[in-house]
Amino acid sequence: MTLRRFVFKSQFDGLPKHSDFELVEEPIREPAPNEVVLEALYLSVDPYMRVFARNVPTGGTMFGTQVAKVTKSKHPGYKEGDLVVGHLGWASHSVVNPDQVKSFGGEVAKPYILPDLGGVSPSTGLGVLGMPGNTAWFGLTKLCQPKPGETLVVTGAAGAVGSLVGQIGKILGLKVIGFAGTDEKVQWLEDDLKFDRAFNYKTVSVTEALKEAAPEGVDCYFDNVGGEMSSDVMNQMNTYGRVAVCGSISAYNATTPVLAPIVQPTIITKQLTLTGFVSSRWKDCWFEGIQQMLHFIQEDKLVVRESIVEGFEKMPDAFISLFTGDNTGKVVVKA
Numbered sequence: 339m340t341l342r343r344f345v346f347k348s349q350f351d352g353l354p355k356h357s358d359f360e361l362v363e364e365p366i367r368e369p370a371p372n373e374v375v376l377e378a379l380y381l382s383v384d385p386y387m388r389v390f391a392r393n394v395p396t397g398g399t400m401f402g403t404q405v406a407k408v409t410k411s412k413h414p415g416y417k418e419g420d421l422v423v424g425h426l427g428w429a430s431h432s433v434v435n436p437d438q439v440k441s442f443g444g445e446v447a448k449p450y451i452l453p454d455l456g457g458v459s460p461s462t463g464l465g466v467l468g469m470p471g472n473t474a475w476f477g478l479t480k481l482c483q484p485k486p487g488e489t490l491v492v493t494g495a496a497g498a499v500g501s502l503v504g505q506i507g508k509i510l511g512l513k514v515i516g517f518a519g520t521d522e523k524v525q526w527l528e529d530d531l532k533f534d535r536a537f538n539y540k541t542v543s544v545t546e547a548l549k550e551a552a553p554e555g556v557d558c559y560f561d562n563v564g565g566e567m568s569s570d571v572m573n574q575m576n577t578y579g580r581v582a583v584c585g586s587i588s589a590y591n592a593t594t595p596v597l598a599p600i601v602q603p604t605i606i607t608k609q610l611t612l613t614g615f616v617s618s619r620w621k622d623c624w625f626e627g628i629q630q631m632l633h634f635i636q637e638d639k640l641v642v643r644e645s646i647v648e649g650f651e652k653m654p655d656a657f658i659s660l661f662t663g664d665n666t667g668k669v670v671v672k673a
């Protein structure tokens with residue numbers, strides 16, 4: 339038996355390229371005491387990989403999370419057939435001591451056994467029932483502190499996080515306005531996800547769109563993209579508005595600093611609160627977030643969409659698609 343893994347071969351320069359990765363194949367060794375053999379079922383590609391790769395040395399397995407099946411276990415905490423979520427990288431199989439698995443940041447991050455999802459696909463452990471779901475749930479509720487009747491704007495609205503943020507906003511009784519990059523995505527947001535309004539940021543003025551769709555002003559802004567769009571949204575916010583600064587994908591591939599209109603006068607005069615965050619700050623209540631999102635699914639309150647890419651060898655294509663906007667919902671690679 340052999341495993342395949344993608345080696346992170348060269349630091350990204352602009353848009354990631356296939357040549358930044360190398361696919362290698364090697365035998366799978368037998369597990370030592372306290373080790374397990376894991377077979378990847380679903381692998382995640384996420385925008386953060388583009389950002390944090392600069393802190394990771396080249397030459398090793400590309401980092402990332404996956405849902406994997408335990409195929410052999412010499413560890414008392416795991417048995418054959420268990421499904422786990424862990425930082426196992428872009429590898430088809432892994433032989434690891436779970437107690438020593440580390441995240442890309444270098445902290446020990448023991449793979450966790452996927453909770454009972456009641457028949458929902460295990461792939462969602464990388465999306466709505468995993469990191470992106472918790473990012474949306476905690477980011478919106480804890481940082482935007484929305485109240486029923488308020489107006490929420492979300493950018494990157496048709497993506498893994500954004501599509502959930504908007505739907506949670508509707509569940510919480512907000513008026514929700516989304517921005518996404520194609521007319522098809524806009525139609526999906528309005529027709530299927532029941533956003534109050536959605537706009538293609540590539541073909542409209544964000545300022546004019548908000549003046550028309552939110553004349554009452556914006557109270558909560560879940561910012562997935564940063565840059566000029568964010569400045570435009572903040573300029574339409576109400577006094578004491580709250581901004582959850584989740585991502586700035588508009589600048590991830592930039593090779594020179596990205597300039598955007600200054601927002602400090604708006605932040606000051608409107609007394610806005612901007613909070614940057616990474617989802618791991620809610621690691622102590624991680625499973626509560628998953629259960630909450632699972633309840634929403636079971637109550638038919640959430641439309642969950644995945645862009646499933648078939649084939650482990652397509653990992654780079656799936657990753658690159660995040661930056662070309664080809665995905666709708668969560669991108670997952672099925673090994």
Ligand SMILES: NC(=O)c1ccc[n+]([C@@H]2O[C@H](COP(=O)([O-])OP(=O)(O)OC[C@H]3O[C@@H](n4cnc5c(N)ncnc54)[C@H](OP(=O)(O)O)[C@@H]3O)[C@@H](O)[C@H]2O)c1
Binds near residue numbers: 385497517585618
């Ligand atoms: N803070 C955290 O803990 C945390 C956790 C998860 C994600 N994030 C961040 O949240 C954001 C969304 O992540 P995700 O996993 O949900 O990805 P995603 O939205 O599913 O995929 C990325 C999307 O970003 C949009 N995009 C790409 N380039 C863009 C550009 N130059 N300007 C505007 N939009 C662009 C594309 O959609 P369009 O067609 O609409 O352009 C693309 O589909 C990212 O910034 C990510 O880094 C942060």
